[in-house]
Amino acid sequence: MNGCSFQTTIGGRVNRFRLRNLKNYKRGLFQISYRPRFKKDTVARYDWNCAERKHNELAISVIVPTFNRVETLVHCLSALECQQLPPNESFEVIVVDDSSTDGTATLVKQWNKNFSRVRLLRLSHNGGPGRARNAGVIASLGKLLVFVDSDVIVKPGFLYAHWKRHGESLGCVSVGPVYYIDHIAEHKRHRFRWWTDASRAFFCTSNAAVEKHLFIKSGRFDADFQKYGWEDLELGERLRYVFDDGTKESMTSKEKRKMNIPRYFVKQAIAYHYKPPWTIGDLEKSIEQERQRGEMGVLFYKKHPTFRVRLMIQLTWFHRCLWLILSLFGIINEYSVKPLVIWLMDKRQYGIAHGLWSIVRNRITCEVVFSGLKE
Structure with a gap:
Protein backbone atom coordinates (compact mmCIF):
# COMPACT_ATOMS: atom_id res chain seq x y z
CA MET A 1 0.00 0.00 0.00
CA LYS A 275 -20.29 23.03 -4.49
CA PRO A 276 -17.33 24.11 -6.66
CA PRO A 277 -17.32 27.58 -8.24
CA TRP A 278 -19.29 27.77 -11.43
CA THR A 279 -17.76 27.38 -14.84
CA ILE A 280 -19.21 28.42 -18.19
CA GLY A 281 -20.04 24.79 -18.96
CA ASP A 282 -22.17 24.55 -15.82
CA LEU A 283 -24.68 27.12 -17.09
CA GLU A 284 -26.26 24.90 -19.75
CA LYS A 285 -26.09 21.91 -17.43
CA SER A 286 -27.99 23.79 -14.72
CA ILE A 287 -30.75 24.71 -17.18
CA GLU A 288 -31.21 21.07 -18.13
CA GLN A 289 -31.30 20.12 -14.44
CA GLU A 290 -34.07 22.63 -13.81
CA ARG A 291 -36.14 21.22 -16.67
CA GLN A 292 -35.72 17.74 -15.21
CA ARG A 293 -36.57 19.07 -11.76
CA GLY A 294 -39.78 20.52 -13.16
CA GLU A 295 -40.74 17.23 -14.83
CA MET A 296 -40.07 15.26 -11.65
CA GLY A 297 -41.97 17.92 -9.69
CA VAL A 298 -45.07 17.17 -11.74
CA LEU A 299 -44.63 13.46 -11.00
CA PHE A 300 -44.19 14.30 -7.31
CA TYR A 301 -47.47 16.23 -7.23
CA LYS A 302 -49.38 13.49 -9.05
CA LYS A 303 -48.29 11.00 -6.40
CA HIS A 304 -48.99 13.42 -3.51
CA PRO A 305 -51.58 16.04 -4.56
CA THR A 306 -51.35 18.19 -1.43
CA PHE A 307 -50.88 21.90 -0.86
CA ARG A 308 -47.57 21.25 0.91
CA VAL A 309 -46.20 19.58 -2.22
CA ARG A 310 -47.51 22.44 -4.38
CA LEU A 311 -45.42 24.83 -2.30
CA MET A 312 -42.35 22.59 -2.63
CA ILE A 313 -42.46 22.40 -6.41
CA GLN A 314 -43.60 26.04 -6.85
CA LEU A 315 -46.96 25.05 -8.29
CA THR A 316 -48.74 28.21 -7.12
CA TRP A 317 -49.67 31.43 -8.86
CA PHE A 318 -47.66 33.30 -6.25
CA HIS A 319 -44.46 31.63 -7.45
CA ARG A 320 -45.36 32.08 -11.09
CA CYS A 321 -46.01 35.81 -10.65
CA LEU A 322 -42.93 36.21 -8.44
CA TRP A 323 -40.50 34.84 -11.04
CA LEU A 324 -42.30 36.66 -13.84
CA ILE A 325 -41.80 39.97 -12.05
CA LEU A 326 -38.19 39.23 -11.02
CA SER A 327 -37.36 38.30 -14.61
CA LEU A 328 -38.84 41.64 -15.75
CA PHE A 329 -41.61 39.82 -17.64
CA GLY A 330 -39.16 37.65 -19.55
CA ILE A 331 -36.47 40.23 -20.34
CA ILE A 332 -34.07 38.37 -18.03
CA ASN A 333 -33.82 34.96 -19.67
CA GLU A 334 -31.14 32.37 -20.36
CA TYR A 335 -30.14 34.04 -23.64
CA SER A 336 -30.15 37.70 -22.67
CA VAL A 337 -28.41 37.38 -19.31
CA LYS A 338 -25.85 34.69 -20.19
CA PRO A 339 -23.13 37.10 -21.51
CA LEU A 340 -23.46 39.21 -18.34
CA VAL A 341 -23.24 36.14 -16.13
CA ILE A 342 -20.10 34.94 -17.96
CA TRP A 343 -18.53 38.41 -17.54
CA LEU A 344 -19.32 38.37 -13.80
CA MET A 345 -17.79 34.92 -13.48
CA ASP A 346 -14.61 36.14 -15.18
CA LYS A 347 -14.49 38.94 -12.59
CA ARG A 348 -15.02 36.32 -9.82
CA GLN A 349 -18.34 37.88 -8.81
CA TYR A 350 -19.91 34.47 -8.29
CA GLY A 351 -22.55 35.67 -5.83
CA ILE A 352 -24.08 38.19 -8.25
CA ALA A 353 -23.78 35.77 -11.16
CA HIS A 354 -25.49 33.04 -9.16
CA GLY A 355 -28.32 35.40 -8.17
CA LEU A 356 -29.06 36.42 -11.75
CA TRP A 357 -28.89 32.87 -13.04
CA SER A 358 -31.11 31.65 -10.18
CA ILE A 359 -33.91 33.90 -11.43
CA VAL A 360 -33.66 32.26 -14.84
CA ARG A 361 -33.50 28.75 -13.39
CA ASN A 362 -36.44 29.17 -11.01
CA ARG A 363 -38.66 30.62 -13.70
CA ILE A 364 -37.85 27.69 -16.00
CA THR A 365 -38.72 25.20 -13.24
CA CYS A 366 -41.99 26.98 -12.49
CA GLU A 367 -43.03 27.12 -16.16
CA VAL A 368 -42.17 23.44 -16.72
CA VAL A 369 -44.27 22.46 -13.70
CA PHE A 370 -47.32 24.45 -14.89
CA SER A 371 -47.05 23.25 -18.49
CA GLY A 372 -46.45 19.65 -17.41
CA LEU A 373 -49.52 19.63 -15.19
CA LYS A 374 -51.71 20.85 -18.08
CA GLU A 375 -50.44 18.10 -20.33
Whole structure:
Protein backbone atom coordinates (compact mmCIF):
# COMPACT_ATOMS: atom_id res chain seq x y z
CA MET A 1 0.00 0.00 0.00
CA ASN A 2 3.00 2.29 0.20
CA GLY A 3 2.74 2.91 -3.51
CA CYS A 4 -1.01 3.54 -3.53
CA SER A 5 -1.63 7.21 -4.16
CA PHE A 6 -4.26 9.40 -5.78
CA GLN A 7 -4.08 12.86 -7.28
CA THR A 8 -7.18 15.02 -7.63
CA THR A 9 -7.73 18.50 -8.98
CA ILE A 10 -10.48 20.46 -7.21
CA GLY A 11 -11.17 24.13 -7.84
CA GLY A 12 -7.89 24.45 -9.75
CA ARG A 13 -5.85 23.12 -6.83
CA VAL A 14 -3.91 19.83 -7.08
CA ASN A 15 -4.43 17.53 -4.07
CA ARG A 16 -2.18 14.49 -3.63
CA PHE A 17 -3.49 11.75 -1.41
CA ARG A 18 -1.75 8.62 -0.07
CA LEU A 19 -3.62 5.96 1.85
CA ARG A 20 -0.43 5.37 3.83
CA ASN A 21 -0.79 8.81 5.38
CA LEU A 22 -4.56 8.71 5.82
CA LYS A 23 -4.58 9.29 9.59
CA ASN A 24 -2.48 12.45 9.37
CA TYR A 25 -4.62 13.66 6.48
CA LYS A 26 -7.82 13.17 8.48
CA ARG A 27 -6.45 15.05 11.49
CA GLY A 28 -5.80 18.11 9.38
CA LEU A 29 -9.03 18.02 7.40
CA PHE A 30 -11.12 19.79 10.03
CA GLN A 31 -10.71 21.51 13.35
CA ILE A 32 -12.81 19.47 15.76
CA SER A 33 -15.40 21.70 17.39
CA TYR A 34 -17.67 18.92 18.65
CA ARG A 35 -16.59 15.72 20.40
CA PRO A 36 -18.98 12.97 21.48
CA ARG A 37 -19.11 12.35 25.20
CA PHE A 38 -19.29 8.85 26.60
CA LYS A 39 -19.71 7.40 30.06
CA LYS A 40 -16.93 7.80 32.58
CA ASP A 41 -13.86 5.55 32.18
CA THR A 42 -14.75 4.56 28.62
CA VAL A 43 -12.82 5.50 25.50
CA ALA A 44 -14.27 5.73 22.01
CA ARG A 45 -12.24 3.58 19.66
CA TYR A 46 -12.46 2.09 16.19
CA ASP A 47 -13.39 -1.48 15.41
CA TRP A 48 -11.74 -1.80 12.01
CA ASN A 49 -12.45 -5.51 11.79
CA CYS A 50 -16.21 -4.97 11.71
CA ALA A 51 -16.65 -7.58 8.98
CA GLU A 52 -16.07 -10.29 11.61
CA ARG A 53 -18.81 -8.99 13.90
CA LYS A 54 -22.28 -10.53 13.96
CA HIS A 55 -24.83 -8.93 11.65
CA ASN A 56 -27.12 -7.81 14.46
CA GLU A 57 -24.29 -5.95 16.22
CA LEU A 58 -23.85 -3.29 13.53
CA ALA A 59 -25.45 -0.07 14.72
CA ILE A 60 -25.25 2.10 11.59
CA SER A 61 -25.01 1.65 7.84
CA VAL A 62 -23.93 4.77 5.95
CA ILE A 63 -25.23 4.74 2.35
CA VAL A 64 -23.13 6.78 -0.10
CA PRO A 65 -24.30 6.69 -3.75
CA THR A 66 -21.82 8.08 -6.25
CA PHE A 67 -21.41 8.61 -9.97
CA ASN A 68 -18.14 9.97 -11.40
CA ARG A 69 -17.16 11.90 -8.26
CA VAL A 70 -13.88 10.23 -7.33
CA GLU A 71 -12.30 13.61 -6.42
CA THR A 72 -14.82 14.43 -3.72
CA LEU A 73 -15.40 10.81 -2.68
CA VAL A 74 -11.85 10.72 -1.25
CA HIS A 75 -12.69 13.50 1.18
CA CYS A 76 -16.14 12.07 1.94
CA LEU A 77 -14.68 8.71 2.98
CA SER A 78 -11.86 10.35 4.95
CA ALA A 79 -14.38 12.26 7.05
CA LEU A 80 -16.53 9.18 7.61
CA GLU A 81 -13.53 7.17 8.82
CA CYS A 82 -12.98 9.86 11.49
CA GLN A 83 -16.33 9.06 13.11
CA GLN A 84 -16.51 7.57 16.59
CA LEU A 85 -19.14 5.48 18.33
CA PRO A 86 -19.11 3.91 21.83
CA PRO A 87 -16.80 0.87 22.12
CA ASN A 88 -19.61 -1.67 21.87
CA GLU A 89 -21.05 -0.17 18.67
CA SER A 90 -19.79 -0.26 15.09
CA PHE A 91 -20.74 1.03 11.66
CA GLU A 92 -20.16 0.34 8.00
CA VAL A 93 -19.92 2.57 4.93
CA ILE A 94 -21.48 1.23 1.73
CA VAL A 95 -20.35 3.07 -1.41
CA VAL A 96 -22.81 2.38 -4.23
CA ASP A 97 -20.99 2.96 -7.52
CA ASP A 98 -23.69 3.78 -10.07
CA SER A 99 -21.57 2.59 -13.04
CA SER A 100 -18.90 5.31 -12.76
CA THR A 101 -16.14 5.54 -15.37
CA ASP A 102 -13.59 7.62 -13.43
CA GLY A 103 -11.89 4.99 -11.26
CA THR A 104 -14.32 5.11 -8.35
CA ALA A 105 -14.38 1.32 -7.98
CA THR A 106 -10.56 1.15 -7.88
CA LEU A 107 -10.41 3.79 -5.16
CA VAL A 108 -12.94 2.04 -2.92
CA LYS A 109 -11.29 -1.38 -3.39
CA GLN A 110 -7.92 0.04 -2.37
CA TRP A 111 -9.57 1.79 0.57
CA ASN A 112 -11.15 -1.47 1.72
CA LYS A 113 -7.72 -3.13 1.98
CA ASN A 114 -6.80 -0.75 4.80
CA PHE A 115 -10.25 -0.19 6.31
CA SER A 116 -12.64 -3.11 6.04
CA ARG A 117 -15.64 -1.08 7.21
CA VAL A 118 -15.82 0.52 3.72
CA ARG A 119 -17.64 -1.73 1.25
CA LEU A 120 -18.16 -1.37 -2.51
CA LEU A 121 -21.40 -2.15 -4.32
CA ARG A 122 -21.12 -1.62 -8.07
CA LEU A 123 -24.25 -1.47 -10.23
CA SER A 124 -24.30 -2.79 -13.79
CA HIS A 125 -25.95 0.31 -15.27
CA ASN A 126 -26.78 3.83 -14.18
CA GLY A 127 -30.27 4.11 -12.77
CA GLY A 128 -30.18 7.28 -10.69
CA PRO A 129 -29.49 8.03 -7.02
CA GLY A 130 -32.78 6.58 -5.74
CA ARG A 131 -32.12 3.16 -7.24
CA ALA A 132 -28.52 3.27 -5.98
CA ARG A 133 -29.61 4.04 -2.42
CA ASN A 134 -32.17 1.22 -2.50
CA ALA A 135 -29.44 -1.21 -3.56
CA GLY A 136 -27.21 0.01 -0.74
CA VAL A 137 -29.98 -0.51 1.81
CA ILE A 138 -30.57 -4.08 0.60
CA ALA A 139 -26.87 -4.86 1.12
CA SER A 140 -26.66 -3.07 4.49
CA LEU A 141 -26.27 -4.75 7.89
CA GLY A 142 -27.01 -1.85 10.22
CA LYS A 143 -30.18 -1.10 12.15
CA LEU A 144 -29.95 2.64 11.49
CA LEU A 145 -29.55 4.00 7.94
CA VAL A 146 -27.63 7.25 7.48
CA PHE A 147 -27.74 8.80 4.01
CA VAL A 148 -24.85 10.97 2.80
CA ASP A 149 -24.03 12.11 -0.72
CA SER A 150 -20.56 11.59 -2.17
CA ASP A 151 -19.93 15.35 -2.33
CA VAL A 152 -20.76 15.79 1.37
CA ILE A 153 -18.04 15.98 4.05
CA VAL A 154 -19.17 15.39 7.63
CA LYS A 155 -17.59 16.67 10.83
CA PRO A 156 -16.38 14.50 13.72
CA GLY A 157 -19.32 13.59 15.94
CA PHE A 158 -21.70 13.36 12.96
CA LEU A 159 -22.61 9.68 13.30
CA TYR A 160 -22.64 9.80 17.09
CA ALA A 161 -25.16 12.65 17.05
CA HIS A 162 -27.56 10.68 14.82
CA TRP A 163 -27.00 7.47 16.82
CA LYS A 164 -27.70 9.23 20.11
CA ARG A 165 -30.89 10.87 18.80
CA HIS A 166 -32.31 7.53 17.65
CA GLY A 167 -31.26 5.88 20.89
CA GLU A 168 -33.35 8.42 22.79
CA SER A 169 -36.35 8.38 20.40
CA LEU A 170 -37.12 5.16 18.60
CA GLY A 171 -39.09 5.30 15.36
CA CYS A 172 -38.10 8.77 14.19
CA VAL A 173 -36.33 10.62 11.38
CA SER A 174 -33.31 12.80 12.14
CA VAL A 175 -31.75 15.43 9.91
CA GLY A 176 -28.83 17.79 10.44
CA PRO A 177 -27.56 21.12 9.11
CA VAL A 178 -25.89 21.24 5.70
CA TYR A 179 -23.42 24.06 5.02
CA TYR A 180 -22.52 24.80 1.42
CA ILE A 181 -18.83 25.38 0.71
CA ASP A 182 -16.87 26.10 -2.47
CA HIS A 183 -13.56 24.72 -1.19
CA ILE A 184 -12.88 21.32 0.34
CA ALA A 185 -10.94 22.59 3.35
CA GLU A 186 -13.34 25.42 4.22
CA HIS A 187 -14.81 25.14 7.71
CA LYS A 188 -15.38 28.74 8.76
CA ARG A 189 -19.10 28.54 9.56
CA HIS A 190 -19.29 27.19 13.10
CA ARG A 191 -22.11 29.30 14.49
CA PHE A 192 -25.47 27.67 13.84
CA ARG A 193 -28.49 29.84 12.99
CA TRP A 194 -31.94 28.30 13.14
CA TRP A 195 -33.48 30.75 10.67
CA THR A 196 -30.97 29.97 7.89
CA ASP A 197 -29.30 26.62 8.60
CA ALA A 198 -32.17 24.43 9.85
CA SER A 199 -33.45 22.15 7.11
CA ARG A 200 -37.15 22.53 6.27
CA ALA A 201 -37.24 19.25 4.32
CA PHE A 202 -38.69 16.29 6.21
CA PHE A 203 -36.08 13.99 4.67
CA CYS A 204 -32.98 15.19 2.78
CA THR A 205 -30.41 12.63 1.65
CA SER A 206 -27.45 14.98 2.11
CA ASN A 207 -27.80 14.51 5.88
CA ALA A 208 -30.57 12.26 7.21
CA ALA A 209 -31.04 9.08 9.24
CA VAL A 210 -33.94 6.66 9.59
CA GLU A 211 -34.34 3.20 11.09
CA LYS A 212 -34.10 0.46 8.51
CA HIS A 213 -37.44 -1.18 9.25
CA LEU A 214 -39.25 2.14 8.80
CA PHE A 215 -37.47 2.79 5.52
CA ILE A 216 -38.46 -0.61 4.14
CA LYS A 217 -42.03 -0.25 5.39
CA SER A 218 -42.36 3.12 3.65
CA GLY A 219 -41.65 1.49 0.27
CA ARG A 220 -38.05 2.72 -0.26
CA PHE A 221 -37.14 5.31 -2.88
CA ASP A 222 -39.54 5.45 -5.82
CA ALA A 223 -37.89 4.07 -8.98
CA ASP A 224 -40.10 6.32 -11.13
CA PHE A 225 -37.91 9.29 -10.24
CA GLN A 226 -35.15 8.57 -12.75
CA LYS A 227 -34.30 12.19 -13.53
CA TYR A 228 -32.95 14.98 -11.34
CA GLY A 229 -34.76 15.96 -8.16
CA TRP A 230 -37.48 15.17 -5.59
CA GLU A 231 -36.90 11.46 -4.91
CA ASP A 232 -35.82 12.14 -1.32
CA LEU A 233 -38.62 14.57 -0.49
CA GLU A 234 -41.16 12.18 -2.02
CA LEU A 235 -39.91 9.48 0.34
CA GLY A 236 -40.25 11.97 3.18
CA GLU A 237 -43.94 12.39 2.41
CA ARG A 238 -44.41 8.62 2.75
CA LEU A 239 -42.29 8.44 5.88
CA ARG A 240 -44.62 10.86 7.64
CA TYR A 241 -47.29 8.19 8.07
CA VAL A 242 -45.85 4.71 8.64
CA PHE A 243 -47.67 2.68 11.31
CA ASP A 244 -47.28 -0.80 12.71
CA ASP A 245 -50.97 -1.56 13.25
CA GLY A 246 -52.11 -1.38 9.63
CA THR A 247 -54.65 1.39 10.29
CA LYS A 248 -53.14 3.89 7.86
CA GLU A 249 -56.06 3.91 5.41
CA SER A 250 -58.82 4.08 8.01
CA MET A 251 -57.44 7.09 9.89
CA THR A 252 -58.71 10.59 9.43
CA SER A 253 -56.30 13.40 8.54
CA LYS A 254 -56.54 14.73 12.11
CA GLU A 255 -55.58 11.35 13.57
CA LYS A 256 -52.68 11.07 11.14
CA ARG A 257 -51.30 14.43 12.24
CA LYS A 258 -51.26 13.17 15.83
CA MET A 259 -49.56 9.86 15.02
CA ASN A 260 -47.08 10.73 12.27
CA ILE A 261 -43.40 9.84 12.61
CA PRO A 262 -41.51 12.49 14.62
CA ARG A 263 -38.72 14.40 12.91
CA TYR A 264 -35.82 15.77 14.94
CA PHE A 265 -33.27 18.32 13.87
CA VAL A 266 -29.82 17.41 15.25
CA LYS A 267 -27.63 20.48 14.98
CA GLN A 268 -24.51 18.58 16.12
CA ALA A 269 -24.69 16.34 13.02
CA ILE A 270 -22.90 18.84 10.78
CA ALA A 271 -22.27 18.20 7.10
CA TYR A 272 -20.56 20.33 4.44
CA HIS A 273 -21.92 20.10 0.88
CA TYR A 274 -19.15 20.87 -1.58
CA LYS A 275 -20.29 23.03 -4.49
CA PRO A 276 -17.33 24.11 -6.66
CA PRO A 277 -17.32 27.58 -8.24
CA TRP A 278 -19.29 27.77 -11.43
CA THR A 279 -17.76 27.38 -14.84
CA ILE A 280 -19.21 28.42 -18.19
CA GLY A 281 -20.04 24.79 -18.96
CA ASP A 282 -22.17 24.55 -15.82
CA LEU A 283 -24.68 27.12 -17.09
CA GLU A 284 -26.26 24.90 -19.75
CA LYS A 285 -26.09 21.91 -17.43
CA SER A 286 -27.99 23.79 -14.72
CA ILE A 287 -30.75 24.71 -17.18
CA GLU A 288 -31.21 21.07 -18.13
CA GLN A 289 -31.30 20.12 -14.44
CA GLU A 290 -34.07 22.63 -13.81
CA ARG A 291 -36.14 21.22 -16.67
CA GLN A 292 -35.72 17.74 -15.21
CA ARG A 293 -36.57 19.07 -11.76
CA GLY A 294 -39.78 20.52 -13.16
CA GLU A 295 -40.74 17.23 -14.83
CA MET A 296 -40.07 15.26 -11.65
CA GLY A 297 -41.97 17.92 -9.69
CA VAL A 298 -45.07 17.17 -11.74
CA LEU A 299 -44.63 13.46 -11.00
CA PHE A 300 -44.19 14.30 -7.31
CA TYR A 301 -47.47 16.23 -7.23
CA LYS A 302 -49.38 13.49 -9.05
CA LYS A 303 -48.29 11.00 -6.40
CA HIS A 304 -48.99 13.42 -3.51
CA PRO A 305 -51.58 16.04 -4.56
CA THR A 306 -51.35 18.19 -1.43
CA PHE A 307 -50.88 21.90 -0.86
CA ARG A 308 -47.57 21.25 0.91
CA VAL A 309 -46.20 19.58 -2.22
CA ARG A 310 -47.51 22.44 -4.38
CA LEU A 311 -45.42 24.83 -2.30
CA MET A 312 -42.35 22.59 -2.63
CA ILE A 313 -42.46 22.40 -6.41
CA GLN A 314 -43.60 26.04 -6.85
CA LEU A 315 -46.96 25.05 -8.29
CA THR A 316 -48.74 28.21 -7.12
CA TRP A 317 -49.67 31.43 -8.86
CA PHE A 318 -47.66 33.30 -6.25
CA HIS A 319 -44.46 31.63 -7.45
CA ARG A 320 -45.36 32.08 -11.09
CA CYS A 321 -46.01 35.81 -10.65
CA LEU A 322 -42.93 36.21 -8.44
CA TRP A 323 -40.50 34.84 -11.04
CA LEU A 324 -42.30 36.66 -13.84
CA ILE A 325 -41.80 39.97 -12.05
CA LEU A 326 -38.19 39.23 -11.02
CA SER A 327 -37.36 38.30 -14.61
CA LEU A 328 -38.84 41.64 -15.75
CA PHE A 329 -41.61 39.82 -17.64
CA GLY A 330 -39.16 37.65 -19.55
CA ILE A 331 -36.47 40.23 -20.34
CA ILE A 332 -34.07 38.37 -18.03
CA ASN A 333 -33.82 34.96 -19.67
CA GLU A 334 -31.14 32.37 -20.36
CA TYR A 335 -30.14 34.04 -23.64
CA SER A 336 -30.15 37.70 -22.67
CA VAL A 337 -28.41 37.38 -19.31
CA LYS A 338 -25.85 34.69 -20.19
CA PRO A 339 -23.13 37.10 -21.51
CA LEU A 340 -23.46 39.21 -18.34
CA VAL A 341 -23.24 36.14 -16.13
CA ILE A 342 -20.10 34.94 -17.96
CA TRP A 343 -18.53 38.41 -17.54
CA LEU A 344 -19.32 38.37 -13.80
CA MET A 345 -17.79 34.92 -13.48
CA ASP A 346 -14.61 36.14 -15.18
CA LYS A 347 -14.49 38.94 -12.59
CA ARG A 348 -15.02 36.32 -9.82
CA GLN A 349 -18.34 37.88 -8.81
CA TYR A 350 -19.91 34.47 -8.29
CA GLY A 351 -22.55 35.67 -5.83
CA ILE A 352 -24.08 38.19 -8.25
CA ALA A 353 -23.78 35.77 -11.16
CA HIS A 354 -25.49 33.04 -9.16
CA GLY A 355 -28.32 35.40 -8.17
CA LEU A 356 -29.06 36.42 -11.75
CA TRP A 357 -28.89 32.87 -13.04
CA SER A 358 -31.11 31.65 -10.18
CA ILE A 359 -33.91 33.90 -11.43
CA VAL A 360 -33.66 32.26 -14.84
CA ARG A 361 -33.50 28.75 -13.39
CA ASN A 362 -36.44 29.17 -11.01
CA ARG A 363 -38.66 30.62 -13.70
CA ILE A 364 -37.85 27.69 -16.00
CA THR A 365 -38.72 25.20 -13.24
CA CYS A 366 -41.99 26.98 -12.49
CA GLU A 367 -43.03 27.12 -16.16
CA VAL A 368 -42.17 23.44 -16.72
CA VAL A 369 -44.27 22.46 -13.70
CA PHE A 370 -47.32 24.45 -14.89
CA SER A 371 -47.05 23.25 -18.49
CA GLY A 372 -46.45 19.65 -17.41
CA LEU A 373 -49.52 19.63 -15.19
CA LYS A 374 -51.71 20.85 -18.08
CA GLU A 375 -50.44 18.10 -20.33
